[in-house]
Amino acid sequence: xxxxxxxxxxxxxxxxxxxxxxxxxxxxxxxxxxxxxxxxxxxxxxxxxxxxxxxxxxxxxxxxxxxxxxxxxxxxxxxxxxxxxxxxxxxxxxxxxxxxxxxxxxxxxxxxxxxxxxxxxxxxxxxxxxxxxxxxxxxxxxxxxxxxxxxxxxxxxxxxxxxxxxxxxxxxxxxxxxxxxxxxxxxxxxxxxxxxxxxxxxxxxxxxxxxxxxxxxxxxxxxxxxxxxxxxxxxxxxxxxxxxxxxxxxxxxxxxxxxxxxxxxxxxxxxxxxxxxxxxxxxxxxxxxxxxxxxxxxxxxxxxxxxxxxxxxxxxxxxxxxxxxxxxxxxxxxxxxxxxxxxxxxxxxxxxxxxxxxxxxxxxxxxxxxxxxxxxxxxxxxxxxxxxxxxxxxxxxxxxxxxxxxxxxxxxxxxxxxxxxxxxxxxxxxxxxxxxxxxxxxxxxxxxxxxxxxxxxxxxxxxxxxxxxxxxxxxxxxxxxx
Amino acid sequence: xxxxxxxxxxxxxxxxxxxxxxxxxxxxxxxxxxxxxxxxxxxxxxxxxxxxxxxxxxxxxxxxxxxxxxxxxxxxxxxxxxxxxxxxxxxxxxxxxxxxxxxxxxxxxxxxxxxxxxxxxxxxxxxxxxxxxxxxxxxxxxxxxxxxxxxxxxxxxxxxxxxxxxxxxxxxxxxxxxxxxxxxxxxxxxxxxxxxxxxxxxxxxxxxxxxxxxxxxxxxxxxxxxxxxxxxxxxxxxxxxxxxxxxxxxxxxxxxxxxxxxxxxxxxxxxxxxxxxxxxxxxxxxxxxxxxxxxxxxxxxxxxxxxxxxxxxxx
Numbered sequence: 001x002x003x004x005x006x007x008x009x010x011x012x013x014x015x016x017x018x019x020x021x022x023x024x025x026x027x028x029x030x031x032x033x034x035x036x037x038x039x040x041x042x043x044x045x046x047x048x049x050x051x052x053x054x055x056x057x058x059x060x061x062x063x064x065x066x067x068x069x070x071x072x073x074x075x076x077x078x079x080x081x082x083x084x085x086x087x088x089x090x091x092x093x094x095x096x097x098x099x100x101x102x103x104x105x106x107x108x109x110x111x112x113x114x115x116x117x118x119x120x121x122x123x124x125x126x127x128x129x130x131x132x133x134x135x136x137x138x139x140x141x142x143x144x145x146x147x148x149x150x151x152x153x154x155x156x157x158x159x160x161x162x163x164x165x166x167x168x169x170x171x172x173x174x175x176x177x178x179x180x181x182x183x184x185x186x187x188x189x190x191x192x193x194x195x196x197x198x199x200x201x202x203x204x205x206x207x208x209x210x211x212x213x214x215x216x217x218x219x220x221x222x223x224x225x226x227x228x229x230x231x232x233x234x235x236x237x238x239x240x241x242x243x244x245x246x247x248x249x250x251x252x253x254x255x256x257x258x259x260x261x262x263x264x265x266x267x268x269x270x271x272x273x274x275x276x277x278x279x280x281x282x283x284x285x286x287x288x289x290x291x292x293x294x295x296x297x298x299x300x301x302x303x304x305x306x307x308x309x310x311x312x313x314x315x316x317x318x319x320x321x322x323x324x325x326x327x328x329x330x331x332x333x334x335x336x337x338x339x340x341x342x343x344x345x346x347x348x349x350x351x352x353x354x355x356x357x358x359x360x361x362x363x364x365x366x367x368x369x370x371x372x373x374x375x376x377x378x379x380x381x382x383x384x385x386x387x388x389x390x391x392x393x394x395x396x397x398x399x400x401x402x403x404x405x406x407x408x409x410x411x412x413x414x415x416x417x418x419x420x421x422x423x424x425x426x427x428x429x430x431x432x433x434x435x436x437x438x439x440x441x442x443x444x445x446x447x448x449x450x451x452x453x454x455x456x457x458x459x460x461x462x463x464x465x466x467x468x469x470x471x472x473x474x475x476x477x478x479x480x481x482x
Numbered sequence: 483x484x485x486x487x488x489x490x491x492x493x494x495x496x497x498x499x500x501x502x503x504x505x506x507x508x509x510x511x512x513x514x515x516x517x518x519x520x521x522x523x524x525x526x527x528x529x530x531x532x533x534x535x536x537x538x539x540x541x542x543x544x545x546x547x548x549x550x551x552x553x554x555x556x557x558x559x560x561x562x563x564x565x566x567x568x569x570x571x572x573x574x575x576x577x578x579x580x581x582x583x584x585x586x587x588x589x590x591x592x593x594x595x596x597x598x599x600x601x602x603x604x605x606x607x608x609x610x611x612x613x614x615x616x617x618x619x620x621x622x623x624x625x626x627x628x629x630x631x632x633x634x635x636x637x638x639x640x641x642x643x644x645x646x647x648x649x650x651x652x653x654x655x656x657x658x659x660x661x662x663x664x665x666x667x668x669x670x671x672x673x674x675x676x677x678x679x680x681x682x683x684x685x686x687x688x689x690x691x692x693x694x695x696x697x698x699x700x701x702x703x704x705x706x707x708x709x710x711x712x713x714x715x716x717x718x719x720x721x722x723x724x725x726x727x728x729x730x731x732x733x734x735x736x737x738x739x740x741x742x743x744x745x746x747x748x749x750x751x752x753x754x755x756x757x758x759x760x761x762x763x764x765x766x767x768x769x770x771x772x773x774x775x776x777x778x779x780x781x782x783x784x785x786x787x788x789x790x791x792x793x794x795x796x797x
Contacts, residue, residue, distance in 0.1 A: 004499045
């Protein structure tokens, strides 16, 4: 297979500087791929896909009664992040998570950031993710967001941006681990020739992060992963992480609050649970505290949590930080809590509740991307340049009716990575979600889930919209050639 | 371990074993019919009668023809004990405990399910006997893979317990088929036809050759003794009970011969009763009545397993 006629075009390409000119650090990979025929490359692609299916790296499709499992389309050309880029990203992500955690402690505590006039109170209280029952709670070690997946993108000029914070239950890390396992068998030689940072210690780091939340006096704390059940779209990941950490995978019906503690029902009676890595949303956690119709949670769990008798990761209430209006205030948070300038910038964001911003947004709907503040997964979105006048009109009405619920951003032209499409290599747009753990220290897993828009020209990378995945290779500092 | 997980592994094994035994069940009848003299009316209704689901069958299918009965017991996904339903349930159970069982086990259950699902689409009535052989083999493969790839821990013993309880129950029912078949023709007892029927029955439990090694002649009494009381043949009822009890005591950690919970008591009592029962006692009581009672006790054992391990009462 030849990259000869691969043209990066007028985009930022992660592997190529220009046509026929790969970035120096990725040369061994390009050489290797050039040495393979298109059929060999396609065979490897197929083998990788089959291996993922056999490993069971599947996601469920709710409406499908037959089989119900699918494999995310996987592309074998990796996305590569250079060592200097990564060093900077790592610092930036640590800074951001530290600031967001301080913000969460603050707004569920003294609310100094409101009192000091940095963020308007009504912005916090009107956020869907803000949970008044969490006010006054002091989670173990003061940590709220133990597991975060931050979505990063690069614009046409190569500038990195934070697109979204995911502090609730970010998923996808199982793909990072499984994709890597498959890639090692796909390009073993390249792994020997390039200094690629390993990602495999994630489950161990995650377990440490969770154990860090148990009271230090407990000699052998019980950690569990809590799943909504086997029909959840990310069930494979829940099961995989429990297996990798060697802890129980529980559902709400396995748990009960008894004698003031959270306990699980075992064949030998009730057993106390100390730390829960919960993979269901806040509102389902406890029917007595939040949604009374939740069948997935445990009645009384919040009381036990409030008394400090069980740790929840992430703590309830972190969703407020995922609000896209709150997102716009992160640079101010970094400054306020840490006295620093934000390292990785936000995408410039117009807040529709501010009259000047709103006027600008309504003027420029054909150039902007409009997003609902509390939606994720590509829902409730208007991509202005691709929308019809009617769609823009409809969004204008919605914005005027509920300005707090909408933000707008310039349309970014995401960076691209060569991707095997049919018999050709084509540039496809990507984003990147690294995973960050907040335990004794903040740890950023060197890699992440690269989502790729497989539809030609598409800028939407969500798996529900024809997106796929790629392995992400973070390069270590240069190794001397021997 | 979690009660829900124990429950899933127990049922995973019961369903796989049940699928195998339904195949044996139908197979014994197919064999019997082939050995029957020309002109004998085909007897398919007894098969349904022993499942206890005769009313359901009649309501849905009407006449107990070969095709109807085989369809009902094999591919009817709305009948919960059909082979295909068993595999569906086994797979759902396996899926919910994937992080507990070995990945080889999960792959086996999947392959087994797809075998049955694909067969259900083509309805291989002409080649149905081969299909039943495949079902039996898949079940053996699953049991073997589980034995050879999963730690023999508490979870494994719950699986084993499920398999043995199910097998004991189904061996009793397979014996009962013979009783129902014989009923309309008492005069045939002791004839060559009768002997052929007992041979078919032994074959359908894979027991014919093993039986010959310890008993030379085929007599009803010896066959029943073999399938009920033999302590070494893996499909005999007593063998199953011994294994089930062994797993049970592994799970509880209690010493054999002493009981600490209702399961240990019920199962131990039944097993020791059979230890001291003779075949003469069984026949004088009547085989069908004896089997009926056994099946009731198996149900009781199952309910006690459920209450003791799976349905924790929180006060």
